[in-house]
Amino acid sequence: MSGSMKAIQALCMGMSLLLVGCGDKEPAAEPVATAESKPAAEPALVTVNGAAITETQLDYAMTRTLGESAGLLVGPEVRDKVLQSLVQSRAIAQQAQQELSAEEAAFLEEQVRAYREELLVKRYLQNHADPQPVSNQQVTEYYNSNPELFGGEVIRTFEYITSVGPLADLDREQLKAAYQKASASQDWKQLSATLVKEGFPVKHKQAEMNIKLLPPNIKEMVTNAKVAEGVEIHTRPDVIMLRVLKEQVTTTKPLQTVSAEIRKTLAHKQMKEAVKSLASQVMSQAQVDYATTDQQ
Known part of the structure; x- marks a missing residue:
């Protein structure tokens, strides 16, 4: 303030x-x-x-x-x-x-x-909303279904070379061939620079992320690639060559240390459901007349 x-x-x-x-x-x-x-x-x-x-x-x-x-x-x-x-x-x-x-x-x-x-x-909500209490079973099920929220994340370190901007079909095939020819290279940053000198519009990136947080096209490649061996090459929408360098799984927190947090989360969800149900009951008794049919 x-x-x-x-x-x-x-x-x-x-x-x-x-x-x-x-x-x-x-x-x-x-x-x-x-x-x-x-x-x-x-x-x-x-x-x-x-x-x-x-x-x-x-x-x-x-x-x-x-x-x-x-x-x-x-x-x-x-x-x-x-x-x-x-x-x-x-x-x-x-x-x-x-x-x-x-x-x-x-x-x-x-x-x-x-x-x-x-x-x-x-x-009205305070007087009439009656959420169901959160059971121990619900807490356990939520914990087991969402391990990444409490540790247990799969973190992969990967690097890739990707095309930049639109490519004609011929250029796309030529870049794919260049990737395949040079995929065994150890230094992809230098490889990217070499490809740029040869006229290919590409850039090199390296990242370390939870697989679930990746964009769909990269997520699929990172998931399919074997750690420290082989590469994944995709040509749509961009021409990408990717390899996974290493993988680590974070330690999961014990249930007893996060149960209060889970119970709070589930209680909030239960309240939302109770409010939704209550609103539905009220609306079933209300007469609502819109000025135009477009709003119905």
């Missing part, structure tokens, strides 16, 4: 719901307090240009900025500071409201609507 935002956050302790991002416990885009347009249902602790700040609003600000136990742990001095922050916040919000153009006011209302909807969805 920048220095200017920190200064604003200090000013906005317990901010009314106009300012954006003044507390790190709520999402951005917060709404204007409706107390400014409607009479307070309870006595005002203070009014700012006629707009009431109530005990309920102060309690919410205390909880939001200081935590659930704020009312029990802080004294009158801190409570008064939060109240003063609310007063400053309300005054700034009122000034900002006066400066809004019609377009800005409309956009702010849309932010308020979206934020309110977000809170309602979050509340």
Whole structure:
């Protein structure tokens, strides 16, 4: 967070719901307090240009900025500071409201609507989404099915010479023949330089990577090539000659050291499934009418 935002956050302790991002416990885009347009249902602790700040609003600000136990742990001095922050916040919000153009006011209302909807969805999911618990069997199956996530990766070191740019069919065949003739060379970097001098548009590369992370054309060649013997030559889409220099398999972490991580991953997936199922149930009861058939 920048220095200017920190200064604003200090000013906005317990901010009314106009300012954006003044507390790190709520999402951005917060709404204007409706107390400014409607009479307070309870006595005002203070009014700012006629707009009431109530005990309920102060309690919410205390909880939001200081935590659930704020009312029990802080004294009158801190409570008064939060109240003063609310007063400053309300005054700034009122000034900002006066400066809004019609377009800005409309956009702010849309932010308020979206934020309110977000809170309602979050509340509904908390009350109704019921994900299945993650079993020990699921943890074990995930561990066994994804060894590369916990070590056990197959890492191959390989090098290749590849054509650069489009080639005519004749040039493609000539380059393939040059590869086959020189494939036994030990120094492919020098071989690449020699081929360039002979007029072939090629370049040399060497890499060390997990096979699963390679692009499809290279992955197939690296997988098929025998370690430290023989070469693979492909001619589409580029003319490539490749050989694998060495292979290593990383040590797999024991299940007991990664089970918590796996359980967290699976719990997230279970929650997504529960939310998907819940959304499906809600949508089955909703009447949805699109303006045009193209959106259906």
